[in-house]
Structure formats: structure tokens, C-alpha cells
Amino acid sequence: MEDLKKTSLYDFHENNGAKFVPFAGYSMPVQYKNGVISEHLHTRSKAGFFDVSHMGQIKIWSKNNEKEKLIQELERLMPCDLYNLKENRQTYSLLTNSNGGVIDDLMIANKDLYFQLVVNASQKMNDYQHLKDNISYDFSIELEENKSLLAIQGPRSEDILASINSNIKTMKFMDSIDISLADIDCSISRSGYTGEDGFEISVHNKNVLQLVEILFKKSELLPIGLGARDSLRLEAGLCLYGNDLTSEITPVEANLNWVIHKRRRNQSSSNINFLGNTEILNQLEKGSFYLRIGLLPVEKAPMRTGCIIYLDNEGETEIGIVTSGGFSPTLNKPISMGRIQSEYLEDLEKVYVKVRDKILPAIITKLPFIKTKYKI
Amino acid sequence: MKYTEEHEWLKQEEDIVIVGITEHAAEQLGDLVFVELPNKDLEVKKDQEIVVIESVKAASDILAPLDGVITEINDKIVDDPSIVNSDPLGEGWFFKMKLNNPGELDKLLDKEEYDKLTS
Incomplete structure (x- = not known):
């Protein structure tokens, strides 16, 4: 081992x-x-x-002080607005793949002379390689171990x-x-x-x-x-990479539309396309097959990752899967997030989730489960 | 008091036994948030999965320690699973059962053997 x-x-x-x-x-x-x-x-x-x-803490900078070019390179890999990200500011973003799935979610900060990324531990080597492979040799990248x-x-x-x-x-x-x-x-x-x-x-x-x-x-x-x-x-209704967000789940399916910056949604302008933009922008316009939702189990049993979600209490029509779930100490009851086929979501209030050998009800709810307290 | 390798304790009171989980098990599991107990009068076989307990992180099963019939369950731990963490050997008991063959108790571990198992 x-x-x-x-x-x-x-x-x-x-x-x-x-x-x-x-x-x-x-x-x-x-x-x-x-x-x-x-x-x-x-x-x-x-x-x-x-x-x-x-x-992972990753630092990326231009050897020739060509920051604008670096921004162009990075914007091909993530759907955020780095042109307008001010110095000493950061934003939440995603590394997308060519199918519109997510390689990782991350924070990226404009530190003037360089960009600073914080990425998931499980993905950091992968992210480092992906960034290295996709930005030209004029730029330096360092995984700061x-x-x-x-x-x-x-x-x-x-x-x-x-x-x-x-x-x-x-x-x-x-x-x-x-x-x-x-x-x-x-x-x-x-x-x-x-x-x-x-x-x-x-x-x-x-x-x-x-x-x-x-x-x-x-x-x-x-x-x-x-x-x-x-x-x-x-x-807080935040995604865990590997569960709620994977290389097979698009930002639209993960209910992260806000992460696709407005400036990056316009394909006709001089905007740089980002990896997977065709699929992602198409889903933004027409909707996606799945959507991430919050679930409040009616009874006490936690509904955990991998539990199947059904439309009916007989377990006949499978419509989704729990992607994160556990016990909420603040609410003193179980909470879950899952992905559900969006065609069923209109007017849908209650679903049924298989927990061990039982099929138990859960109420679809807005995220986050608690009021967030960011100092905006 | 007798113990199983599955980290249950059994305390004999006349012709029934009280069953719970050991301090070691409660500590290893961490904060319990869900307990599902068998129905009263259920006939159980040794090693049958009869209780589900879930901590913050994971679910586990508790097995019937011996053959017998469930005579009483502790509803208090269903309402408040944290009792199992705070008092696993007392208020945090799981169920009482009548053994088909009380003599089988002797086959279980005594305190010394159990402590050796967990040390």
C-alpha cells in the first residue's frame, strides 16, 4: 500500500x-x-x-509579463471572467472538459503578477497536468507543495x-x-x-x-x-467534487449556472470558447437532463450517497440518485443533495428514496439548507 | 457481563439478557445520529442483522448475539441516539431478549477476553 x-x-x-x-x-x-x-x-x-x-495550491504566471495572453489561455479552461477579476480578488470556478463535464472546482485569485489557484486534493496532480498541457510554454506553473x-x-x-x-x-x-x-x-x-x-x-x-x-x-x-x-x-449546499460534481456532470446539471460568467455565454462575440462550451451553453439555453436538488428526508434515516431516488413509493420509476447525504447537526435531522431528471421536477414536491430495504419519502427543497453568512 | 466479537455487551437479568454496544464500539463509531431497532416479539437467529445504527459518517449493523426472542426495545435511543455515545453501558442499551438456550452465554467472551480483543 x-x-x-x-x-x-x-x-x-x-x-x-x-x-x-x-x-x-x-x-x-x-x-x-x-x-x-x-x-x-x-x-x-x-x-x-x-x-x-x-x-492543491497552484501558481501560474507569464514569463514575459504577458498577462493578457495568460488570461486568454486560462479562460479557455474555465468559464469565469478573468479580464474583470480585479487584483486581490478571487472567484469560484471550474476546470471543464471537452464534453462539458467538470475536471475540478477551484478558487482562482488575481495576485497581479500571477494567478493563484486552490484545487481539490484528490484532483491536484490531474489539474496540474491539465493546466500544463493546455497553456503554452511562455507560462510557468508551480504546484506549491x-x-x-x-x-x-x-x-x-x-x-x-x-x-x-x-x-x-x-x-x-x-x-x-x-x-x-x-x-x-x-x-x-x-x-x-x-x-x-x-x-x-x-x-x-x-x-x-x-x-x-x-x-x-x-x-x-x-x-x-x-x-x-x-x-x-x-x-451550505456546496458541491463535493467526486460526488455532486464529476467529469460526467456539467455545471448546468450541478445547478451552478452562476459560475458560467455572463461574458462567457456569448458565443458570437470575440469571446474565447472554453472547453465544453458548446454542450454547456446549449444546456444553459435548453435545460439539462439532470439537475442537482436538495432533499429533506421526512423520517430520521439519513439518505446517503448512492441511494436511488424514485418518483413513486413502490420504487418503479427511477428518476435520480443521492450524491451527498448525511446528518445536519444545525437542523438536527438528515439532509441530502441529489440529481434528478429535470423533466420530473416541475411541481414535484416529494420523492422516494431507497434506504437499505425501505423506500422512504423526502421533500425537495431549496439550497442551501442554512442561511449563509458571507461578508459580502 | 459477557461480550461478543461484534462489540456487543450482554447482561443477564434472570431469564432475559440486556444487549448494548461497548464503550469501545461507541467511541469508534463516533456521534450516532440514527438507530433502528427490531420489533418486540421478533424471533431472531444468532448473527441476524437486527439493528441499524448510523453515525455522522456511516451506517453499521448490529447482529443478534444469540438465538432468542426480543422482549423489549429501548425507544429512548431511537428518539435521541446520542444517549448511546454518552452512556453505552447504561441508558444506551438497545434491546432485551429471552435466549432460546441461556447456556450459550458461556461461549461468549468475558471482560478479560474482550479487552484483549480491543487493546
Whole structure:
């Protein structure tokens, strides 16, 4: 078996009573002593600390200072508007494939001299290769394995970071700036994947432990594992790559139409086509076969990934599949997301989902399941 | 108290046994969020899947430890599965059953053997 990689904070996790699981080639904390539910609720009420250093941090820049050309190259690979993405701002986007499916979802920031991407751990080598293969030799690309990534999420995040550097307070949702925390150089974005206000901090591996010790002087901060990270993102109605979003699922099917920037929807202009744009723009206009929806199980049994969704309680007409599901600690009941054939969706309120040997009702609901608290 | 390799405990009270899961199992499973118990009066065979429990992350089955009949179930843990985490050996019991052959209890693990299994 392949040896699992460790992040620079492995010993820190162990000292905090972490239980580890293999995740995308890394040994990562799934929970700490208090357990998933208490970690989840702590993040929603105060602030949680997440080591997400397994995620990929990719830097791309032009060797000849030809940023406009670089933008053109990148826009062929993702449907966002990099021309109008201001310096020190970031946006959520997708790497699409030629069929309109999704290679990965990511954050991309304009750092003036370069673009900074944060991609999923499971896809990072793949993404790196895809970017390398599809941008010309005038550009440099680096997978920054010498950097750690930390997330601080929850209502107390701003105060915790501002007590170290008050300039944090000037940041808005999706700002991404270079800033020092207690003399440690960091790149911080006001973003995250929990539905809470929060920050992601990129910092050199050699400084990460020192920074973590400073952060944990604030007693409101607790370390949070991957278990609660998953339930937090599910409540926030966010996609998990590999489940809700795959190379076979288009952004339109995943209900991510907003990610296809308006400027990129016009095929007749001088716009650069992005990979899969024919299929994606066609689906934007005519609708897609599947659509991602939220589900609230009527009874107590969680409806998990892979459960089949039916139109009827006899299980005769299969119309979709659960792509993410579990227990919502905030709502104290199970929640799920799934994909359903869109032709059935009009006026459809209730579906039936097979859980083990039972077919149980679930109500179709709007996403997210909780009110998000981004500082827009 | 007797134990199974499936991490259940059995406590004999006259002609019935109370069954639950061990502290070790409760800790390994993490926060429980769903429990489905068998019906009262159900006749069960050893190793039959009769309880479904789900933690935040995953579902598992609890097997009947021996042959017998279910005489009582703990509805409290269906309403609030977290009781299993907070008091697995007490309030967090699962069901009571009448054994077809109480002598079979002797074949199960004692505390020392179970502790060895989980150490």
C-alpha cells in the first residue's frame, strides 16, 4: 500500500486527539476528541480551525509579463471572467472538459503578477497536468507543495484574526491579499467552504506551526476534522467534487449556472470558447437532463450517497440518485443533495428514496439548507 | 457481563439478557445520529442483522448475539441516539431478549477476553 502523506501539522493533530483517515493520499484528521457534531456546532457558533494543506495550491504566471495572453489561455479552461477579476480578488470556478463535464472546482485569485489557484486534493496532480498541457510554454506553473493551507471559519473568525492584524477587518468576501500575521508572511482570502464568514490562510510550511500556536492563543478556536467539514459544506449546499460534481456532470446539471460568467455565454462575440462550451451553453439555453436538488428526508434515516431516488413509493420509476447525504447537526435531522431528471421536477414536491430495504419519502427543497453568512 | 466479537455487551437479568454496544464500539463509531431497532416479539437467529445504527459518517449493523426472542426495545435511543455515545453501558442499551438456550452465554467472551480483543 502506498504510504500516506502527512501535512506539516500532523503532530499538532495527533496532540489534539485526532482520529486519522486516509483521504486523497494523505492521513488527515476526520475528528478530534469532542466529535463531529460538537465540532460542527462550534464552527457555526464560534470558530473552527481546519488544516486543508492537502489541497492543491497552484501558481501560474507569464514569463514575459504577458498577462493578457495568460488570461486568454486560462479562460479557455474555465468559464469565469478573468479580464474583470480585479487584483486581490478571487472567484469560484471550474476546470471543464471537452464534453462539458467538470475536471475540478477551484478558487482562482488575481495576485497581479500571477494567478493563484486552490484545487481539490484528490484532483491536484490531474489539474496540474491539465493546466500544463493546455497553456503554452511562455507560462510557468508551480504546484506549491512547500505551502500549508489553513481555514478559520465561523462568526468569531474575523475577531480572532483581527486581534493579530487589524487590517483583516477591511477584507470583504472573496478578497485575497498578501498580509503578515505576527510577522509571518501569509496570503489570506476571505472565503471558505462552510457557509460561514471565514478566511483561508496560505503560509509557508516552515512557519505554519508557529502561526498555529499564535492562532490557538484565542480560546474560542477549536480544531475541526474532515467529518464536520463535510457536514458544514453539505448544510451550505456546496458541491463535493467526486460526488455532486464529476467529469460526467456539467455545471448546468450541478445547478451552478452562476459560475458560467455572463461574458462567457456569448458565443458570437470575440469571446474565447472554453472547453465544453458548446454542450454547456446549449444546456444553459435548453435545460439539462439532470439537475442537482436538495432533499429533506421526512423520517430520521439519513439518505446517503448512492441511494436511488424514485418518483413513486413502490420504487418503479427511477428518476435520480443521492450524491451527498448525511446528518445536519444545525437542523438536527438528515439532509441530502441529489440529481434528478429535470423533466420530473416541475411541481414535484416529494420523492422516494431507497434506504437499505425501505423506500422512504423526502421533500425537495431549496439550497442551501442554512442561511449563509458571507461578508459580502 | 459477557461480550461478543461484534462489540456487543450482554447482561443477564434472570431469564432475559440486556444487549448494548461497548464503550469501545461507541467511541469508534463516533456521534450516532440514527438507530433502528427490531420489533418486540421478533424471533431472531444468532448473527441476524437486527439493528441499524448510523453515525455522522456511516451506517453499521448490529447482529443478534444469540438465538432468542426480543422482549423489549429501548425507544429512548431511537428518539435521541446520542444517549448511546454518552452512556453505552447504561441508558444506551438497545434491546432485551429471552435466549432460546441461556447456556450459550458461556461461549461468549468475558471482560478479560474482550479487552484483549480491543487493546
